[in-house]
Amino acid sequence: MQTGENDQAMRKILDMTRLISIFILLLHFYVVCYGAFAGWHLVSGLTDRLLGNVVKTGLLSSFLKPKFLALAFLAIALIGVKGKKDEKQTWKTAVLYLLVGLLVYLASWLVLQVKLTMAVAASLYMGVTGLGYLLMLSGGTMVSKIIRDKLSGDIFNRDQETFPQEERLLENEFSVNLPAKYVLKGKVRDGWINFINLFRALIVLGSPGSGKSYFIIRHVITQHIRKGFAMFVYDFKMPDLAVIAYNTWLKYKHVYKVTPKFFSINFDDLSRSNRCNPLDPSAMLDLTDAVESARTILLGLNREWIKRQGDFFVESPINFLTAIIWYLRKYDNGEFCTLPHVIELMQADYDSLFTLLSTQKEIDVLINPFISAYKRDAVEQLEGQIASAKITMARIASPQLYYVLSGNEFTLDINNPQEPKIVCMGNNPQKIQIYGAVLSLFTNRLLKIINQKDKLKCSLVFDEFPTLTTDIIPTISTGRSNLIATTLGIQDASQLRKDYGREQADVIMNIVGNMAVGQVSGDTAKSVSEKIGRIMQERESLSINRSDTSISRSKQLEAAVPASRISALSSGEFVGMVADNPDCKIELKAFHSEIVNDHAALKKEIDGYVPLPEVRKINAAIVERNYLQIRQDIRDIIELEMERLLNDPELSHLVIRKTA
Structure with a gap:
């Protein structure tokens, strides 16, 4: 605990230590410059006897010993100094003062080596030594004023x-x-x-x-x-991550x-893409699967609908698309249940389309509002319900997408132990909106x-x-x-x-x-x-x-x-x-x-990667032929179903005819 008495006692001790240092230095001056002091008549018998007793202690036995002893007492005195803090004081200035002072203090003996009169030499020696002493005293005092904090560091x-x-x-x-x-x-x-x-x-x-990707995702994959x-x-930027996965699979399979087995879906490079049907009928067990698929594809193509789920003109297209998906799932045991067939069937005229959909009782509740609007000639309402779905789905009606989505080279049960x-x-x-919607359908089906x-x-x-x-x-x-x-x-x-x-x-x-x-x-x-x-x-x-x-x-x-x-x-x-x-x-x-x-x-590993394998040789003619075949499939379905209904008296009432 610090008190006023303790501080005062400490100051007295430090003052005494500094005085001892000065006294030893003065004794050194008296001995070294004794001839000059005698010439100045500053000696006496008493001081000589006292000096003789001091010499007997060995304190003045060498030239440098008293100087170092005075320096030691000065250092002790400076350790305890508590100067008023000054934010302008720096270590650089303080150390400079200390080093220069120490150099002058120790090098002052060179003055005694110069051929001068005894009085001049003594005066110069004491002056230079005193200057060095004062510089060190000033530098030590500056150190005590430096603010020791971590704020600036x-x-x-x-x-x-x-x-x-x-x-x-x-x-x-x-x-x-x-x-x-x-x-x-x-x-x-x-x-x-x-x-x-x-x-x-x-x-x-x-x-x-x-x-x-470089620091985390690639390591998750490998x-x-x-x-x-x-x-x-x-893989958003195909084939960056796909190449990593493929080469790691080759190494550790x-x-x-x-x-x-390794499969990839790549709509831009069909020769390196496998074909997969996200609406695979074997994985579409009930109507809810069709609902989820319809919602995924339409929300993927119309991102703003995500925030409007529940609105009439959002839910109606979803119900319409659900009905078509489920119809193709049930027709001929799902042979034509693919997204390209769904898109093509949507484009059929309303008479044929509603007639086919009405044959499936499970989707009656979904298509009744559309059929009622059609029969009432509520064209604006019907177009508002259906046209948005038809126009939206038409965006992905390309031969390349049809080719990939109409095949069935693998199923999405990736964690099947067998x-x-x-x-x-x-x-x-560059094609985020189109590809993203289709890939969203893949991922939603896969997650389920x-x-x-x-x-x-x-x-x-x-x-x-x-x-x-x-x-x-x-x-x-x-x-x-x-x-x-x-x-x-x-x-x-x-x-x-x-x-x-x-x-x-x-x-x-x-x-x-x-x-x-x-x-x-x-x-x-x-x-x-x-x-x-x-x-x-x-x-x-x-x-x-x-x-x-x-x-x-x-x-x-x-x-x-x-x-x-x-x-x-x-x-x-x-x-x-x-x-x-x-x-x-x-x-x-x-x-x-x-x-x-x-x-x-990693660079060496990447340089050694082999590209994704080529799945097949493919040309534009093959893609176009597949595209035309899908359109022909839908025409055949419509013709066969209409003929079947018209030729069966018990089913002919399902045929919808709207007169002009």
Whole structure:
């Protein structure tokens, strides 16, 4: 405890120490310059006797010994000096004074080597030595005035915003483990980002160029294939991720109990694309499957409808498309139940179309409003209900899409233990709206098929997820028990809200257990900062007034990673949280690390990749022939069904004729 008496006693001790230093230096001057003092008549018998006694102690036995002893007492005196703080004082100035003073203090003996009169030499020696002494005294006093604080050394508060992170490698048969390095109190340490439970889903956020694919998503693909996962990859920029998946499959397909097959969907390169029917009748078990498929495709082609679900002119086209899908599912045991056949049947004239649909009793409730409007001659209402669906679906009526969607080379049950698959589906940034709608249909059908018991563990990887209109929430919520790991790549939460609506976007963001976030800003950065939480940080405050300077230190809870820090993350630098397991607890779930990629090894690996295989030789004539065959199939169905109904008296009443 500091009191006035203690401070006064300390000052007296320091003053005494400084006086001893000066006294020893004066004795040294008296001995070295004794001849000059004698010439100045400043000696006496008494002082000589006292000096003789001092000499006997050995204090003045050498030239430098008393100078060093005086310097030592001066240093002791300076250690305890408490000068008034001055924010203008710097270490550079203080050290300069000390070094120059020490140099002058020790080099003053050179004066005695110059041939001068005894009086002049003595005067110069004492003056130079005294100057060096005073410079050191001034430098030491300056040191005591320097404000010792951390405010100017860490202006961005980086050291205080560091926290301990997981340094253990925690691996299991489902995990994805990323080596990383992080900073703790100014020191770089090695750590691991352990996604040991991706069945609780992983969301990867980051603006373009932040490193989502290169630092995280590619490792999810490679490590999961290496551990025997079935896999679905949505590759927004085909074939970037598809090539990684294919080459990893080539390298590790032997680790599976049943060797999986590799398939890809690529609408831009038909020679490297497999054919698959998303409306496969074997997987469409009841009318609800048709409803989901119709909703997915129409909402994918009309993104603004997502926020208007429930409106009459949104639900009517969905019901109309559902009826057509279910009709083709039931007709001839689903032989013509493909999306191209659905599109072509929609274009039929109303007499024929409504007649065919009315033969299926299960869809009566769906088509009755349309037939009633048609019979009442409510043309505006009918066109408002149907035309939007017909016009929308016509966007994907291209021979290339027809070719891919009308085949059935594989089914979407990728996690079938007897027939595991690795499926890559590619989009094209220039054709997002068209391809995205079709791929959304694929993914929705796939999610419904794979989310079942007793299936193989599987991994779903969605790059640029908002470009799809996929209801991923049920899979994230219930897929954990069925060993479905989901990875979503998103640029920003606002992008998700734009395409899915605020409510659905918030649900997706909040139910995901694992989170890795690169550079994002705005509300997303604030939300992520809040999720990571707060840590105890030291704070300093500096107060300077005329009489005193005070520095106060305190501790308080502050954001571990502020939103401003998230907005300034470098490529490859991520913050986030990991989820753990009951049998493997992780105390340090939060991370703020730079993921360590072996760039040279990855470049060598990428250079060795082989391109996706060519599935078949194909030309424009084959594609065009398939397109014409689908149109002919629909004409044949209409003609055969109309003929059958007209020739059967019991069914002829179903034929709809609207007179002009």
